[in-house]
Amino acid sequence: MSKKILAVCLLLLNLLSVAHAAEPLVLGVVPYLSARKLATLYEPLRIELERVLKQPVIIESAADYSFYLERTRQGRYDIIATSPYFGRLAQLEQAYRPLARPLTDLEPLLVTRPDGVRSVAALRGKVISTSDRLANLTLAAHRYLAQAGFVPGKDITIRATGSHANSMAALLSGESAAAIVSVSALHQFGPEMSGKVRILARLPKTTPLLYLGHKRLGEARLANLQRQMLVFANQSAEGKAFSQELKHDGLKRIEDKDMKALDPFVKDLKGLLK
Known part of the structure; x- marks a missing residue:
């Protein structure tokens, strides 16, 4: 192979690598408010995710909960901010890993x-x-x-x-x-x-919104993301403001008992989906 051809091949490989690295990750937010409102509320988190993951991040939702659930099932989202029952289903069946939950319960x-x-x-x-x-x-x-x-x-x-x-x-x-x-x-x-x-x-308080990440991000990145999300929400000025606006009052790790407690409700959800 000539030096010229080799140089062209290396250039193409480098361009492909850069293009791949620039592909945006997707933060999928359950559509509990309008798309415009969700984009505004979750913009501080999107910026933080870009900083931690060193990759562009975009926010997406869906037209309704059914469509959002299907997109989650397909793995469309890299990180999800989702309803607890959807989150447990995503953990059990759709290769997502729990990251964090609000300190406050949903009322x-x-x-x-x-x-x-x-x-x-x-x-x-x-x-x-x-x-x-x-x-x-x-x-x-x-x-x-x-x-x-x-x-x-x-x-x-x-x-x-x-x-x-x-x-x-x-x-x-x-x-x-x-x-x-x-x-x-x-x-x-x-x-x-x-x-x-x-x-x-x-009504009785319930488990709140859950944050999960898809396993394709890799265990090391997910572990680092979890650590940094907690620092962001609980220690930084921007994160505290984000948490306050969403009534999270901060974030904490999701315990196994939190997820297992959702199983009866996942059963209810599956009944509605039939």
């Missing part, structure tokens, strides 16, 4: 209008709006209402609207008597929303 709420129903019992025969039928909050509400003596679909209608914004709009317009939302999501609507709704019931 689901049933909210109504200030002049709305006065008790949970008064919801019988009425409509409750929610973001998505597969959302963590929706599954939590199913269990809560069943324990309160309701048969969802018979005694009460839980109607998925596509987003928290749509769910709240349905409540405020009178299309639903109550809405399912979390304390953190209500906070992210801003203080003006608080004056438009009244908390009807606080």
Whole structure:
């Protein structure tokens, strides 16, 4: 092989290597808010991931929870910020490794209008709006209402609207008597929303959003990523602001018991997917 041809081959190999190195990683965020809102909220984390992983990172979500779940199953996302039941499923069946979870648990709420129903019992025969039928909050509400003596679909209608914004709009317009939302999501609507709704019931707290990474990143990179995410969220000014905005109050490692506790809910989720 001539020196000229060898030089060309080496140049091509170098260009391919650079192109490969520049391929962006994908942070997939479960679509619990609008794509624009999620992009704004998770931008500080995206910047931190780029710094730690030394590779471009982009944020993606999906049109709905079903589409997001399918994209996760396909391995479309390198890192996921996902609902706990999706996270456990991703760990068990889709080659994702747990990284971190918020310090605070998720607190689901049933909210109504200030002049709305006065008790949970008064919801019988009425409509409750929610973001998505597969959302963590929706599954939590199913269990809560069943324990309160309701048969969802018979005694009460839980109607998925596509987003928290749509769910709240349905409540405020009178299309639903109550809405399912979390304390953190209500906070992210801003203080003006608080004056438009009244908390009807606080549901039992549940495991919050989970962060996981795909095993193709490699164990060493995942271990380093986990360490740096905890430092970012708990020690840096940017990370503390990010955590506060999301009502995470910081991040901690995910324990095995956290994940195993989700198994009954994963069973509920699979029942809905059939």
